[in-house]
Amino acid sequence: MAMKPSVGQPLSRLEGRQKVTGAAEYAADYKVPGLLYGYVVSSTITKGKIIRIDTSAAKALPGVVEVLTHENRPGLAWFDLQYADMDAPPGTVFKPLCDDKIRFNGQPVALVVAEDFEMARYGATLVQLNYEEESFVTSVEANLGAARAAKKGIATALKPPPPAPTGDFEKVYSAAPIKVDAEYQHGIEHHNPMELFATTTVFEGDGKLTIYDKTQGTINNQFFVANVFGLRYKDVRVLAPYVGGAFGSGLRPQYQLFLSVMAALYLKRNVRVVLDRHQMFTLAHRPQNMQRLQFATDENGRLTAARHAAFVETSSYEDYTEVISSWSHRLYPIPNTRFEYKVVPLDLSTPIDMRAPGGVTAMHAIECTMDQLAYKLGIDPLELRLRNYAEVDPSTGKPFTSKALRECYQQAASKFGWSERNPEPGSMKRGNKLVGYGMATGVWDAYQFPSRVQAMITKEGKLKINNAVTDIGTGTFTVMTQIAADELGLPIEDVIFGYGDSKKPFSMFQGGSSMTSSTGVAIVMAAKALKEKLLKKAKEMPESPLVGVAEKDITFKDGSISLRNDPSVHVSFRAIVAANKGQVIKTTKMGKPHLLKLRKYSKMTHSASFVEVEVDKDLKTIVVTRAVTAVAAGKIINPKTARSQISGSMVWGISKALHEESVIDENLGKYVNPNLAEYHIPTHADIHQLEVIFADEKDELINELGTKGVGEIGLVAMPAAIANAIFHATGKRINRLPIHFDELLA
Missing domain, CATH: 3.30.365.10 (Aldehyde oxidase/xanthine dehydrogenase, molybdopterin binding domain)
Incomplete structure (x- = not known):
């Protein structure tokens, strides 16, 4: 009897037992002899400089080995590196304890190293600092006047600037019979994986290190450590067999890695540094942004003009960018276009890619604008997408290696029951609930x-x-x-x-x-x-x-x-x-990708999400009661793990639309909810019926497996679909995410 092929089978995760029983060892779990513990002291101001630092009380504690600051840190670690890792944006990489300058609230200003964790943590409370404060800015909306074009860097190939304009946008838009001019705003989100950022550095002697780190790229962190500390690549080994979530936060080396390695090399001891949950809010996050979209159609609903402008947060020392403005032209054929992308430097830490970076940001604005156009035209929102369906990539004119988006629309709409929708906003009710149906399209690159x-x-x-x-x-x-x-x-x-x-x-x-x-x-x-x-x-x-x-x-x-x-x-x-x-x-x-062959084609994954919401007539509370997402992602190697990826993305879409936001006190320049009690994410009670469909999409061009990724494509359409469903239920357009129920009371 022939052995059944493994590919295509819904195999359970091979490491599942180790994870659920606690046998899996994460970066802070490894048992290392003679281990020292480092605890980070964070700045309490947002911008300025340190004028005095007193570590004597901390050093006097029994068990405290050293307190490292900018005044006594070792000199061996410092090179003038512009790019210290493979994901670094243009600018100057942040170097902890480099000098007395404070660039963002919560910046590491000292590391207390002790024989046990609790003594290190207590010692951190005894380090006394005096600052000279400067004025700061932490809001994109309040600082649009500082917006500028981003610098170009090594990441430009994966994050290209907006394309040149096409046609005559101003003329066509102004004369168009149907048009929408809308602004959208997104707050900051923090990744918040379950595993805290941690590094255990084992000092092997002779400049050799074994590092257990929370990272999405062992070689990237090896590259970082070797370059920054002047070590040979072969003498630095980074291990991360188990990672407790990351969502993009582990793409770049985070500062606990630097501090752990620096302390280990300086003290010639094994050193572990773990950031607490509050400190997790001082690093990676999805940036706040504002977008303005102006879309126009003819009387039949054919898109004729589109402008997409994005204003996105970056730090004062690096130019982080995302691909936002150009997505509409990669999804819909539009002859007259204008795209803008500008960064707004703020006194915050550099943002970093967060699941579906740029894509979920852009598609919320694009697909909500399309929904508004559909209502103005009196056309079913799904029909409007089909009338503007692109058979080839509109931005390049190239054919797709494969595209089954039409099948996604059809299968998801049928499974959801879209045809039962009454198009009149506020017309569908279920007891004391207003019922809304919304849909949106998703698109993402098929990287290799x-x-x-x-x-x-x-x-x-x-x-x-x-x-x-x-x-x-x-x-x-x-x-x-x-x-x-x-x-x-x-x-x-x-x-x-x-x-x-x-x-x-x-x-x-x-x-x-x-x-x-x-x-x-x-x-x-x-x-x-x-x-x-x-x-x-x-x-x-x-x-x-x-x-x-x-x-x-x-x-x-x-x-x-x-x-x-x-x-x-x-x-x-x-x-x-x-x-x-x-x-x-x-x-x-x-x-490796077949660059020569594939340069003639466009490579993308697609999805369609359909969502039902219930809005309480009196309290205006919002519940996503059910959602269907259909995905076209080539060959699916494991339907079980792939479905898990899509359903997890759908949950995140609900979170982004209704729950998730890091709130900044603009007077203090700091987050007021840096914990999992007040940083709202969905619980089991918030998640109801989710269904995933994989459209049959055979791609014989894209690679030897015929595969495309599924990690992000399930997220990009969900926030827009939810916002559109809320409009259908209530007749109110809310273009700021997350949507709070009190905005429906106004």
Whole structure:
């Protein structure tokens, strides 16, 4: 009986038991002998400089080993690096304890290092600082006059500036019979993964370090540490086999990594630094932004003109950017366009990519504007999308490698019951609730990055795959094991996937919904080379039954190479390794995107979300009662983990639309809700019926697997669909996220 292929099967996560039983070790869990604990002292002002720092009380505590500040930190760590990591935006990277300058509230100003954690934490309360404060700005809305074009940098290829205008937007828009001019505003969001940011640095001596870190990219952090501290790459090893969520916050090295390494090198001891939840709000976040959209159509609903302007927060020292303004032109054909993107420097820490960066921001504004146009035209919102459906990429004129968005619309609308919608706002009721239906489109890039994989057959006939990729909870470990198993015709239990280690072959950081295509393709390439080597070795064996057999006449299955027409004739992997004097048979290959071939095409994933809300007639409380999202993402390797990714994104979409916001006191320049009690996220009671559909989309061009990512595409359409459903229920347009029920009372 033939072994059932693993790819396409809803396999449960292979590391699931370790995670739910507590056996999985995260960055702050590793048992290290002679460990010292570092606790960060954070600034209490937003901008200015330190004029006095007194560490004597902290140093006098029993068990406190050292207090590091800008006045006594070691000099070995400082190079004038503009780009210290692979995800750094243009500007000057933030260097903790570099000088006396305060750039944002909560900035690390000292590190107390002690023999135990509690003494380090207590010592941090005794460090006395005096500041000279300066005026600061923390609001995009209040500082639009400072908006400017962003500097160009190494990230420009992945985050290009807005395209040049097309046609004559002003003339066509002003003369258009149907048009919408709307402004949108988004507050700050913080990633808030369950695992706190932590680093355990093991000092091995002779400048060698082993670092257990919370990161989405072991090699990126190895690159950072080696460059900043002047170490050899091979002497820095970063491990992150388990990551308790990240959502983009671990793309760049965070400051606890720097402080842990600095202290370990200075004291020649093992040092652990863990940020508390409050300190997690001093680093990575989705930036606040404002957008203005002006869309116009003819009488039949065909888009004729579009302007999309975005004003987005960045820090005073780096120019963080996102792709926001140009998404409308990648989704809908519009002959007359104008796109703008400007940064507003603020006295906050540099933002960082957060799940579906730029895409979810843009699509909320675009799809709510489309909804307004539909009501002005008297056209069903779904019909308006179909009338403006792009068969080729409108921004380039290139065909898509595949596009099943139409199927997403049809299948999701049918499953949801969109045809039962009464288009009149406020007309649908259920008891004391106003019922609203809303829909929106989602789009995201189908990224693939170079990745290098080592594949080997062990003495036991098992397949071992090595790659530095992390698994931040997306199911990467399981999915890569499935791909590898099918490539060599092995059961899952005979595949060992080694990952999360900078000593293993190259991988980009995990982000952009790219890892299945990046590492997965590299596995295919390495497996192909390994099979060729195995067959060659098998033919060289004494009295081999495979001598003279063509590659097309053999198959790899059940740990053997066998004749396709006569499986009884076979040579096992174990026998091949034994004949190789017991030496493992291995190969290393690079998987990379087909840039030359694919430059003629556009590569995107698509989705459609349909949402029902109930709004209490009196209290105006909002509940998302059900939602359906259909996704076109090429071949789905594991429907179970992929569905988990989409449903998790849908939950985040509900959170972004209705709950999630970091609130700044503009007088103090600090967040007033830096904790999980007051930073609102959905609970089980907020999440009701969610359904996920995968549209059948075969893509034979995009890569060897036919895959596109699913990490972000389930999120991008949800906030707009919810906002549109609230309008349908109440007749009120609220363009600021998150939407609070009190805005419906006004």
